[in-house]
Amino acid sequence: MLFTILIGLITSCLLIPLGKYFRSPVSVALALLPVILFGYFVYHIPQVSSGETLYESTKWVPSLGINFDFRLDGLSLLFSLLITGIGSLIFVYASSYLKGHPYLDRFYGYLCLFMSAMLGVVLSDNILLLFIFWELTSISSFFLIGFNNDSAVSRKSALTALSMTGLGGFLLLAGMVLIGEMAGTYSIGELINASGVITEHPLYPLVLGLVLMGAFTKSAQFPFHFWLPGAMKAPTPVSAYLHSATMVKAGIFLMARFTPILGGTPLWSYTLLIVGGVTMLYAAVHSLFRTDLKGVLAYSTIAVLGVLTFLIGLGTEEAFIAAGTFIIAHALYKASLFLVTGVIDYQTGTRDITRLGGLRKVLFPVFVAGTLAALSSAGLPFSFGFIGKDLIYEATLTAGDPLRILLTVVAVIANICLVAAGFMAGIKPFAGALPTQFADVKMPSALVWIPPLILGLSGFALGCFPDLAGQYIVAPTVSALTVEPVEFTLKIWHGFNTVLLLSGITIIAGTVVYLFNKPAVSKIAFVERFNSYTPHYFFQKSWITFRRFSVWYTGFMHNGFLRSYLIKIIIFAEILLIYELVKGGPIYIDYGKLIPVSVHEGINVLILLGAIYLTVTTTSRLTAVVGTSIIGYAICLMFVFYSAPDLAITQFTIDTLTVVLFVFVLFNLPSFLVVAHGNRSIVIRDALVAGLFGILLSLTAIKVLQVPTVKDISEFYGKFAYSLAKGKNVVNIVLVDFRGFDTMFEIVVLSISAIGVYSLIKLRLKTSEKD
CATH class of the missing domain: 1.10.246 (Serum Albumin; Chain A, Domain 1)
Structure with missing residues (x-):
């Protein structure tokens, strides 16, 4: 499994010197990388579906409890197939969509890096290793979202995404370290066995909050959702890959992976139910007001992420089956819709729904792909989306919670809005009459319309044979969440029941909303009147406040004057010394330990x-x-x-x-400047600080005499200096061998400084550069 991650990282590095060869049509050959990885994971489907979990371990930093420990179970297999399978189509699509772009090689480098990072997240069996790859997804997605770096909007979107996911990552690290300390291990397999120790620990609420904050920020849950619509400024292949099947699903994966570890408590369940429910309602309704196709898809994606969080919060076997099924269905139809949107934008130059229509006449294969994806999104029978929506209603109706009726109503309302949003994105641009300005639109390369068509057809292929996915993919996924074998059958037809009735109501009501909802600029203006009450507004205000504080702090603490730095360092040291001296009790002089002062x-x-x-x-x-x-x-x-x-x-x-x-x-x-009368206060201040420092050091020396001498460390060095380090000078041995890393880094710093000085000496600027 390690090679599946390293091959992407190595390819990303090789694109630095060899990237110029992939700026031509040959770039499509890079799609072989995810195709090969997809085949690798397909090969392991029989083993994993039979209940086997594959492990692989390679030593890395065993002293810190961090090794390359990987596990391939049902949950990691599901996400690995999505990452590599949809990634293969994205690689093909990007080779034509970004054809001729001067930085196409750079784009593929970022994409390979991101794919490897996502595989590392889902395959890791060590939570600290998982965190390392988690942060790598944030960094690589930053470059992908801000790929159009000549655009100020793209740069701002990338920074916002990095800020939110980075904040969540910081909190996640704290939570994972606490989990490791509580359970005495960082292995996911061992943590599952020690889940009782963690959930009964007094720090469990704190750990739960830290881990969920990391998951919520990455999966764009309310109120941290606003970074996702802004990230749509990225090129369409990025939006399709990151925001349908991979990055935003990392938060869902994290919640699913930690369900056997932190789940099963009311605090876990109600937190996820409330956050997921609010997110899916808020985002689903908002998607109806958007006029930009990517905006519609962004908010509908947030709503689906809320649905998945909601299902994980339910915590029943039916909810886990629904979540596993819906993850696949959503990845297929949402990636297809994003790619269709990219084709429309590429060929017409706009994504404005109010200006688009009748494109079926000039982009028929794209129309077929968009329609299939929209119908799967709506949950039409014989689509995999139909199976997913049925399972959602089955999960809410069988929850056993006294609020199950409310949960079902919330799910129905959110799904009605999602049906309308899917039709807006996949059907509306192709319906009606063709505007005259689009009459000359030509069919694009097959490389950009075949991938969304494959995804759209896959949604209906799985819908016609749902138990293929159910038996080989979904069942192992649910078994990983429940930590016990699960058997069920996904069927097209479950008879006439309440679930079928709710599905019918959802499709009909969603279609009615789509027909009567007319996206317009006036509706967006109405919604924007409430921007001052949104989480994004408060985040921006907090950012402005933090920036002002940073400017003040930098001006005060880092003003560029060495004397200022020295006096602040000395004052801080004096405060620490005073604290330690006061805490250590009274100071007295043992004159018996003092020797007379010689002449x-x-x-x-x-x-x-x-x-x-x-x-x-x-x-x-x-x-x-x-x-x-x-x-x-x-x-x-x-x-x-x-x-x-x-x-x-x-x-x-x-x-x-x-x-x-x-x-x-x-x-x-020249001589020193004569101290003016007005600066005498500075001289007095410096004298007081210096005098206090000398007094404190004297008191510290006296205090040290009161402490019993402990010679364990010095005896250790004296005993082992020669036997371990082969030297007789203990001081030199300590510096060179026992403090080898410290000395090595000092040498590195000096070497870097020397290289910098040498570069400045050898620098030869042209006249134009000097000017």
């Missing part, structure tokens, strides 16, 4: 004090340098007095070199 030590201290006075009072830079050197040499003598000759030699060498450098640099500089 030469006293003379050395007097020289030191004189040098300090000379340094802070002189107006000559060179005199100050001389005073500083005297201070350094006095400290060298202290090291010699207290048997630390190696430190004395080091101090002497560094101090001498520093003095020489200072003299060379400062020789031609």
Whole structure:
């Protein structure tokens, strides 16, 4: 399984030097990558559908509990098939849709990176590894959403998406770390067995909130939904891939994966029911007011994500069956509708529903694809969408909750709106008379209309043979959620019952809403009157406030003056020292531990004090340098007095070199500026801060004398310095071997700095560049 992830990452990296060869029609060959991966997962369907879970482990950072641990069960298989299967069609579609784009290779690089990250999310058996891939999806989607980087709107949409998903990712990390600490493991398989320990822990509500915040932000649940409509500024292949079958479904996957771990409690169920219910109603109604085809699809996608969250919250076997089925149905018809929208936009130059119509006469294959997808979205019999909607109603009616009637009513209302939205996106642009400005529209390349047609036909193929998906895909998915084998049969016909009646009402009512709902700019203007009460508005206000605070904080803490940085660091250190000294109890001097001050030590201290006075009072830079050197040499003598000759030699060498450098640099500089009367307060402030720091260090030294000496660490280094590191100088061994990583990173930093300096020295600018 590791190779399925690495192959995408490697391909993404290879497109950097070799990308220029894929800016031509040969770019369609890149579709072989997801096709091969799709075949790999299809090959494992028999094993997984028989109840087997495949595991694979490769050591990575075992000391931190992070390894490349992967599992292929029903849930991960479902999402892997969607990621690679729909990804294959997206790769083909993009080769024609973005034909001639100067950054087509870059686009494929981002797309490969995103596909690998999504596979990593769904295949991970370690929650920390899952988080790493989770963040990688956010980063790669940022580049995809902002692919048209010359557009300010695209850049803003990408930043908004990254901000929301990044915030959720930060909270998710905290939740996962807490889960690992509570259960003593980061393995998903072991966490499922330890679910009782987690749900009964006092921190369970906190952990639940952190994990769900990560899932809600990624899956665009209310009130974090607003980033998704904005992300529609991305190219159509991105919208079709990220927002129908992959990225937004990552949040759904996370909730499903953690159902056996965190689920089964009223807090879990009611949170998901409320958030999912509010999301699907809010977004479904909003989709009816949009005039942009992508806007309609965006809000209908949010509504479906709410439905899936709602079903996971129900937590019954029927709800899980409905969720697994509806995930497949939605991915097929929504990806098809997005691709159809892309063709319409590409050929006509607009996505405005009020201007489109009659395109069936010039884009007939696209019309067929859009109609099939719209009918599956509506839940027409013999479509897989019909099976999915029936199962949703069956789940709400058999929930056993006293609110099941309310839950069913909410589901019916949301689905009625989704039926109308599907017709608006898939049928309305092709219905009616053809406007004269579109009479010359030509059929595009087959590479852009065949993928949505395949998806539309697949929805009806599975609808005619639903148990193929039910037995081999949905059943293993439900078994992964319930942690026990589940058997059921998906049928086209369940007889005349309440579920069939509700499905009929949904289709008829949705059709009526579609026929009588006339999208118009005036309706959007009416809705926008309430923008000041939307979550997006409050997010923007919070962003403005945070930005102002950041500007103030940067101006105060990072104003570019070294003296400012030093005094703030010293004041902060003084606060910490005062806190520790006060917390540690009274300070007293044990005179028995003090040794008499010798004459030469006293003379050395007097020289030191004189040098300090000379340094802070002189107006000559060179005199100050001389005073500083005297201070350094006095400290060298202290090291010699207290048997630390190696430190004395080091101090002497560094101090001498520093003095020489200072003299060379400062020789031609003017004297110090005379301190004016108005700046005397600054001098007094600095003197107080410096004096307090010296007093605190003295008190700390006295406090240290009161603490019993613990020699375990020094004895360890002395004992193992030679046997483990083959050296007799303990100080050198500690620096080089026991603190090897620290030293290595110091070398790296110095090397990077040296490269930067060398680059500046060798820089040769052209005259135009200098100007």
